[in-house]
Amino acid sequence: MSTPRKPLMAGNWKMNLNHLEAIAHTQKLAFALNDKDFDRVEVAVLPPFTDLRSVQTLVDGDKLRIVYGAQDLSQYDGGAYTGEISGAMLAKIGCTFVLAGHSERRQYHREDDDVVNAKVQAAYRHSLTPILCVGEGLEVRRAGGQVAHSVAQLDGALRKVGAEQAASIVLAYEPVWAIGTGEVATPDDAQEVCGALRSRLAELYDAEVAAGVRILYGGSVKSDNIAGIMAQPDVDGALIGGASLDPGEFVKICRFGELSS
Ligand SMILES: O=C(CO)COP(=O)(O)O
Numbered sequence: 001m002s003t004p005r006k007p008l009m010a011g012n013w014k015m016n017l018n019h020l021e022a023i024a025h026t027q028k029l030a031f032a033l034n035d036k037d038f039d040r041v042e043v044a045v046l047p048p049f050t051d052l053r054s055v056q057t058l059v060d061g062d063k064l065r066i067v068y069g070a071q072d073l074s075q076y077d078g079g080a081y082t083g084e085i086s087g088a089m090l091a092k093i094g095c096t097f098v099l100a101g102h103s104e105r106r107q108y109h110r111e112d113d114d115v116v117n118a119k120v121q122a123a124y125r126h127s128l129t130p131i132l133c134v135g136e137g138l139e140v141r142r143a144g145g146q147v148a149h150s151v152a153q154l155d156g157a158l159r160k161v162g163a164e165q166a167a168s169i170v171l172a173y174e175p176v177w178a179i180g181t182g183e184v185a186t187p188d189d190a191q192e193v194c195g196a197l198r199s200r201l202a203e204l205y206d207a208e209v210a211a212g213v214r215i216l217y218g219g220s221v222k223s224d225n226i227a228g229i230m231a232q233p234d235v236d237g238a239l240i241g242g243a244s245l246d247p248g249e250f251v252k253i254c255r256f257g258e259l260s261s
Helices: 019-035 049-062 087-092 103-108 113-125 138-142 146-157 187-204 207-212 226-230 247-260
Strands: 008-012 042-046 067-070 097-100 129-134 170-173 214-218 237-240
Touching: 008 214, 008 247, 019 042, 019 049, 019 247, 042 097, 042 247, 049 067, 087 113, 097 113, 113 129, 113 146, 129 146, 138 146, 146 187, 170 187, 187 207, 187 214, 187 226, 226 237, 226 247, 237 247
Parallel strands: 008 042, 008 237, 042 067, 067 097, 097 129, 129 170, 170 214, 214 237
Antiparallel strands: none
């Protein structure tokens, strides 16, 4: 049976590329993508906040076939929260997606499941699609606790999130030990946790919700390791860090999304 889920390849630029560099990068990306026929994969970029206006201008002006989003949002909707960016601001600038619960936010900014849950709800209040990241560190992996850990993070983030909203979420399994390390999870590792996340969605909601949600893998994805990961039944795309900073390499990875659909 063919999957109804459109593959999604999302480039998380992290804290790289200023707004001028973002213009050059997006133009190269647009040229490479439009050069080929990418119909069956959704391509997203997640630039720093200060780049969003540049990216929006190019995407709108040139009708580019990419969508964009942010790497974080405030759990609050507005007011005296110095330094925060609200979901409303992101929606107004045309964001489709927003990351929630990335391990770097959990680790360096002490975001726990309650904060991640509040951010997921804030995203929905402003019609943004959360890309909810879960994944275990090395200690947990060595102890064999990767499924329990990732499922617990999913449960925490989806508290008070109804079926209609959950149906549109995107999940990303990003084992922390594989992020930026060159250590990529094996296709079986990726499938084990992505499959468990889908089963958990069926328990929390129903089979239809579970079957429709896209689940990405992230962690040292490159064009030479993505094929085996994309071949897994419960992997619907990738969240790409370092390799998304090279437009040629990113487009090559996106091509595997197209091929797998
Ligand atoms: O954290 C990631 C994407 O969100 C993965 O980063 P790398 O692809 O650089 O390992």
